[in-house]
Amino acid sequence: MSEFKRVIHWFRRDLRLTDNTALLAASADSEEVIPLYVVSDWNGEHRWTGPKRQAFLSGCLSSLASNVNHVGGKLIFRRGHALKVIAGLIEESGAEAIYLNLDPDLHGKQIEKKLETLCQELNVAFRPYQDAVMHSADEVLTGSGTPYRVFTPYFRRWDVVAKPLVGGSVKKLVAKIDLPSDPCPTVETWGMKQEGPLALIPGEKAGRERMKSAVSERLGAYLDHRNFPADDASSRLGADLRWGTISVRDLYHRAGKARSETRERSERESFGEFQRQLAWREFFMSILHHYPEVLDLELNPSWRGLEWNDPDEDDRLAKWQEGRTGFPIVDAGMRQLVKTGFMHNRVRMITAMFLTKDLHLDWREGESFFLQHLLDGEIASNNGGWQWSAGTGADAAPYFRIQNPWTQTSRYDPEGVYVKRWVPELAGVDPKALAKAPAPGESIAPNYPPPMVDHSREREETLRRFKTLKEASGA
Numbered sequence: 001m002s003e004f005k006r007v008i009h010w011f012r013r014d015l016r017l018t019d020n021t022a023l024l025a026a027s028a029d030s031e032e033v034i035p036l037y038v039v040s041d042w043n044g045e046h047r048w049t050g051p052k053r054q055a056f057l058s059g060c061l062s063s064l065a066s067n068v069n070h071v072g073g074k075l076i077f078r079r080g081h082a083l084k085v086i087a088g089l090i091e092e093s094g095a096e097a098i099y100l101n102l103d104p105d106l107h108g109k110q111i112e113k114k115l116e117t118l119c120q121e122l123n124v125a126f127r128p129y130q131d132a133v134m135h136s137a138d139e140v141l142t143g144s145g146t147p148y149r150v151f152t153p154y155f156r157r158w159d160v161v162a163k164p165l166v167g168g169s170v171k172k173l174v175a176k177i178d179l180p181s182d183p184c185p186t187v188e189t190w191g192m193k194q195e196g197p198l199a200l201i202p203g204e205k206a207g208r209e210r211m212k213s214a215v216s217e218r219l220g221a222y223l224d225h226r227n228f229p230a231d232d233a234s235s236r237l238g239a240d241l242r243w244g245t246i247s248v249r250d251l252y253h254r255a256g257k258a259r260s261e262t263r264e265r266s267e268r269e270s271f272g273e274f275q276r277q278l279a280w281r282e283f284f285m286s287i288l289h290h291y292p293e294v295l296d297l298e299l300n301p302s303w304r305g306l307e308w309n310d311p312d313e314d315d316r317l318a319k320w321q322e323g324r325t326g327f328p329i330v331d332a333g334m335r336q337l338v339k340t341g342f343m344h345n346r347v348r349m350i351t352a353m354f355l356t357k358d359l360h361l362d363w364r365e366g367e368s369f370f371l372q373h374l375l376d377g378e379i380a381s382n383n384g385g386w387q388w389s390a391g392t393g394a395d396a397a398p399y400f401r402i403q404n405p406w407t408q409t410s411r412y413d414p415e416g417v418y419v420k421r422w423v424p425e426l427a428g429v430d431p432k433a434l435a436k437a438p439a440p441g442e443s444i445a446p447n448y449p450p451p452m453v454d455h456s457r458e459r460e461e462t463l464r465r466f467k468t469l470k471e472a473s474g475a
């Protein structure tokens, strides 16, 4: 005998039927489940998303709708504010409970609080589940119960906390009531336009295939290759983790199984290193949870009030965004991002340091530009990555350690394969020339701009700005 006759499962960042904690619970606890997706009703530009990401989301939703259909259900789309939509649907359907997976983002958490109150008022059960992470922000704390601000000790603790296991798939969804639904959204629903095909196929099936092939074909060599952007050795699963087309538990345990089954030491270390990267994602989510001010301010209070150049003063921001800086590795990264919605992690660090430490532009400019283009845009990881690169955040490299884009190129793209893939003007150039500043005013190739700044000079300027603030605050 089921606990409920009819409940709602509110899909948010869990767009899958496999190992979906709240959905599995809903279908176990109730005779009928109404699967709901609330389509947000903003229109036009958004500081934290863009057409590629919304097109990917729409594709995931369309695939989810057909998967739900396949197991006998109907995914209901309703456009509007989540609380209003849910209150309306509860009234329309007579649902006795709402099931949902918790959102690690601040906006999502605020809505959860209000929804809980609404459910109390409506006398409906509120059933939240932990799903998007291996461990929530409150599960990984120091011995004295405080949050970690540095990754290595955080990871030491994260690594030993008992890991949640993988659940099954929902095989059947019954809904006897026929409820009206808005159409599945497309990118145009938000007043945006996506040119050309997406670099990743959206949806649970494609996500699972990506996960399986990453584990069986690439991650065994992750340790040696992950830092080399030309090698494409990383998993490319960020967007699937963001939208929940795969479960992080499934991914973690698949990597763990491969790690325990291999006889090769380097493979074992590679799978272990990959599992460690998954902890970075949760580390930044924990930072965002415990220090929500990071969305506006530097995590390290000593660096609040740092001097930034005015982005409207000249065209330096546009040159960075369009990949016309005259620094090949920076331009390659920015063009890869704008074209495909992806940028390799090493290059994310190089381009972010370049914006903040060579162009002296505020990390918040880069943070929002990345989110408008990345398919895997994740507020916590992006904020963490930007603050790390700017030298203001958790685990940040000390401000005086400033990566040199030329040296980074010779170390991580010595043959220029990555640069040439994204900057065709440099196709015929000797790789050594891609990793060395040309003489002042000169450019590396005829159709390519000269470097827009002198790295050594700008490095000194960055040090001056940090030192000035340090002296002013008496630190």
Ligand SMILES: Cc1cc2nc3c(=O)[nH]c(=O)nc-3n(C[C@H](O)[C@H](O)[C@H](O)COP(=O)(O)OP(=O)(O)OC[C@H]3O[C@@H](n4cnc5c(N)ncnc54)[C@H](O)[C@@H]3O)c2cc1C
Pocket: 226, 234, 235, 236, 237, 238, 239, 241, 277, 278, 280, 281, 282, 284, 343, 344, 345, 346, 348, 349, 352, 370, 374, 376, 377, 378, 379, 381, 382, 383, 384, 385, 386, 389
């Ligand atoms: C400036 C900057 C901005 C970033 N913005 C984002 C973002 O918006 N979304 C995002 O998921 N990652 C972000 N990262 C982290 C990292 O670059 C990406 O997770 C990674 O490049 C995604 O590619 P992948 O899936 O092939 O990674 P893999 O190397 O295969 O890693 C697997 C997964 O682990 C997680 N992960 C790996 N490295 C990190 C990290 N340093 N921080 C947090 N999570 C990590 C991601 O979920 C990733 O998908 C950012 C890093 C920097 C320096």
